[in-house]
Amino acid sequence: MPRNTRRTRAENRRLRFGPAISTVTRMAERILLVEDDARLAEMLSEYLGGAGFRVVHVGFGAAALERLAAEPCDAVVLDLMLPDMDGLDVCRQLRTKSDAPVLMLTARGDATDRIVGLELGADDYLPKPFAPRELLARLRAILRRRGNGTSSEAPLCFGRLEIDRAARTLRIDGAERMITSYQFALLVALAENAGRVLSRDTLMDLVKGEALEAFDRSIDVHVSRIRAAIEDDAKHPRRIITVRGAGYVFAKAQE
Amino acid sequence: MSHLHTRFFLTLLGSLAAFALGGIAFMHIDDGSRVVHVVHSFIIFPALALCIGIATYPLTRRLLRRLERLEQAVDALGAGDLSARVAVEGKDEVARLAQSFNRAAGRIEDLVVAHKRLLANASHELRTPLARVRLAVELMGESADPKRKAGLDGDIAELDQLIDEILLASRLDAVASPDTDEEVDLLALAAEECARYRDVRLDGVRAVRRGDPRLLRRLLRNLLDNAQRHGAAPIEVRLMRCGDTAEIVVADHGPVIPDNQAAHLFEPFYRRNASGQVSGAGLGLSLVRQIARRHGGEAHYRATAAGNCFVVTLPLDVPVLSA
Structure with missing residues (x-):
């Protein structure tokens, strides 16, 4: 008799959105979605709603500012191209009214937008067409960051991967992954130097403070353990890459 | 008749008149001695040439400076400074050339700004529907055939790359300064x-x-x-x-x-x-x-x-x- 492969609704939800972030124990977080494309907004509302958020949608920059003044929200997802105002102006004005974290969405492939947006006080940036899971992971990350208060060490986000240096936690798609303290230090050293080849000796130097463990296992073994925790396919790593004869690279562009 | 041409013409005419006056004065001198004749010619003509040179110097200097300023503006525009303009002084040909340059530079600046706006809008118009498709694939959830879903993801990535390449090709042509260095x-x-x-x-x-x-x-x-x-x-x-x-x-x-x-x-x-x-x-x-x-x-x-x-x-x- 064939095995019953039907999943429960909760299982399906967990597969699509990752683990629920205590939606049962606390009120659903309220997200203000500022997006002029009605169909995209509808889908985003459905997707974020399915992940346990309460989404309020507005299609204009002025309406977003009015709404925010009338009713606070936990986070803002802001499209940069709006029919009535430039999203960057909305971000600037929004910052004077609210300290809710802002996640900018943009379809312009311009690095200047990202830089200006982050300078204006946006918390994160995601180019369209974004991976829905990445949007969710980043939204959860900025909410968590605000919830924990401002820290001198902001979490490092690479696609769906979030490394919270202050809390010393590691998450993929919002799900926490466990590694040892030494491996965490090694991962932070790699991530803080993303896009650079680091030799094994340099890595040993960077994690000197975490000593002891370095002597009983080689860096390579620790890296393979970290890979097992963070790579989608540890046999074909895309986040920590070995460069023959040179060392390791932590990928700057990740999914 | 053009202003600049008149100026040059009048300068030339003045020079000729000065030479003619010098020649008449020379003929009236008593030619008792050939030495006096030579001495006079050595004094009068260089003096006349010096006078003409001194008289025309401010005119040519001013003209050259204006042309230099125009050249600098053309170079700046060529190097990508689309706001480069030149001050229009006077009403001669150089002034008209400066006006023409300013008009052309203004038109180029407008076109590049419009081109940039078009690129930004095209990017928005193309990527937003792509974001919708990506979200729709995600919302299909577990009900979709994983193979077909993976195929759709691949198609979306290909289309995204194509949009990126077309926009980048236009952008590299249109935008002089790099985004980041x-x-x-x-x-x-x-x-x-x-x-x-x-x-x-x-x-x-x-x-x-x-x-x-x-x-x-x-x-x-x-x-x-x-x-x-x-x-x-x-x-x-x-x-x-x-x-x-x-x-x-x-x-x-x-x-x-x-x-x-x-x-x-x-x-x-x-x-x-x-x-x-x-x-x-x-x-x-x-x-x-x-x-x-x-x-x-x-x-x-x-x-x-x-x-x-x-x-x-x-x-x-x-x-x-x-x-």
């Missing part, structure tokens, strides 16, 4: 891009230079995509340092490209007939060359006994070209 570890970038593919082997030494990381990533990705699409395994990437130059070689073991086709490989929208492939806009390799040149380097193709070699040379420690 930062230190880029080329070996790390190559390793990251090679990791996107299975069976791509990377060998190399560390080479760091300043540049636009997004563009250099696109350069490497396009070379690898090209090798994957048209070449044959094994694909090898080598990064070498030759003095002050980094050389990136992407080699594959596919059939060698004939000379008549190789000559057109880096042209925009060129697609090889023999490849039998229909995907792609034929922009990949032209972007590779555009990006290499923007970083002061070059891209070329060479056939080897083993197959095909695409070589990009990039000078190390040079600033990104602004044009």
Whole structure:
């Protein structure tokens, strides 16, 4: 008799959105979605709603500012191209009214937008067409960051991967992954130097403070353990890459 | 009659009149001695020439300065400063030339601004529906066939890359200044891009230079995509340092490209007939060359006994070209 492969609704939800972030124990977080494309907004509302958020949608920059003044929200997802105002102006004005974290969405492939947006006080940036899971992971990350208060060490986000240096936690798609303290230090050293080849000796130097463990296992073994925790396919790593004869690279562009 | 021409004409006429007056004065002198005649000619004519020179000096100096200012504005515009304008002084030809230059520069600035706006809007118009499709695929959830879902994801990624390439090609033509200029570890970038593919082997030494990381990533990705699409395994990437130059070689073991086709490989929208492939806009390799040149380097193709070699040379420690 064939095995019953039907999943429960909760299982399906967990597969699509990752683990629920205590939606049962606390009120659903309220997200203000500022997006002029009605169909995209509808889908985003459905997707974020399915992940346990309460989404309020507005299609204009002025309406977003009015709404925010009338009713606070936990986070803002802001499209940069709006029919009535430039999203960057909305971000600037929004910052004077609210300290809710802002996640900018943009379809312009311009690095200047990202830089200006982050300078204006946006918390994160995601180019369209974004991976829905990445949007969710980043939204959860900025909410968590605000919830924990401002820290001198902001979490490092690479696609769906979030490394919270202050809390010393590691998450993929919002799900926490466990590694040892030494491996965490090694991962932070790699991530803080993303896009650079680091030799094994340099890595040993960077994690000197975490000593002891370095002597009983080689860096390579620790890296393979970290890979097992963070790579989608540890046999074909895309986040920590070995460069023959040179060392390791932590990928700057990740999914 | 034109103002400038009148001025020159009057100056010339004045000079002739002065010479004529000098000549008449010379004829009235008592020519008792030939020595007096020669002495007079040696004194009067240089004095006259000096007077004319002194009289015309301010005019020519002013004129030359105005032309120099105009030249500087033309150079600035050519170097990408679209706000370069020149002050219009007077009502002569130089003033009219300055007005014409200002009009042309204004028109160019308007066109470039409009072009940039069009690019930004086109990007928005194309990427927003793509975001909808991606979200729709995600919302299909577990009910969708995983194989078909993966295929859709691949199609979305391909379309996204195509949009990116078309917009980037227009942008590189239209925008003079680079988006970002930062230190880029080329070996790390190559390793990251090679990791996107299975069976791509990377060998190399560390080479760091300043540049636009997004563009250099696109350069490497396009070379690898090209090798994957048209070449044959094994694909090898080598990064070498030759003095002050980094050389990136992407080699594959596919059939060698004939000379008549190789000559057109880096042209925009060129697609090889023999490849039998229909995907792609034929922009990949032209972007590779555009990006290499923007970083002061070059891209070329060479056939080897083993197959095909695409070589990009990039000078190390040079600033990104602004044009």
